[in-house]
Amino acid sequence: MLFMVEMDVNIPLDADPELVAQRKADEKAYSQKLQAEGTWRHIWRKTGLYSNVSIFDVESNEALHDLIMALPLYPYMDMKVTPLNRHPSAIREDDT
Numbered sequence: 663m664l665f666m667v668e669m670d671v672n673i674p675l676d677a678d679p680e681l682v683a684q685r686k687a688d689e690k691a692y693s694q695k696l697q698a699e700g701t702w703r704h705i706w707r708k709t710g711l712y713s714n715v716s717i718f719d720v721e722s723n724e725a726l727h728d729l730i731m732a733l734p735l736y737p738y739m740d741m742k743v744t745p746l747n748r749h750p751s752a753i754r755e756d757d758t
């Protein structure tokens with residue numbers, strides 16, 4: 663199942679810099695592990711924003727929920743989740 667997830671990051675100005683740096687490092691490692699496994703198919707920075715658009719390939723809604731809840735930066739994020747279906751005009755075989 664494919665999902666588009668838009669993640670807006672809002673870190674409070676008074677947050678502990680060491681804690682934030684650790685969470686960013688953990689987020690990067692978590693993201694890159696899931697990308698290497700093929701679960702986190704794409705991640706794009708939205709130009710000019712501390713925000714990304716990502717495509718996930720997961721088994722179920724519950725799997726996506728668990729993945730999102732485990733994001734180290736989750737406490738600082740607003741999420742928008744959009745389920746995706748294959749477009750009838752798509753020509754890429756892996757867009758399913």
Ligand SMILES: O=C(O)CC1=CCC(=O)O1
Nearest residue numbers: 671689690693712713714
């Ligand atoms: O910087 C972001 O958009 C938040 C984020 C998600 C995965 C990652 O490495 O950073």
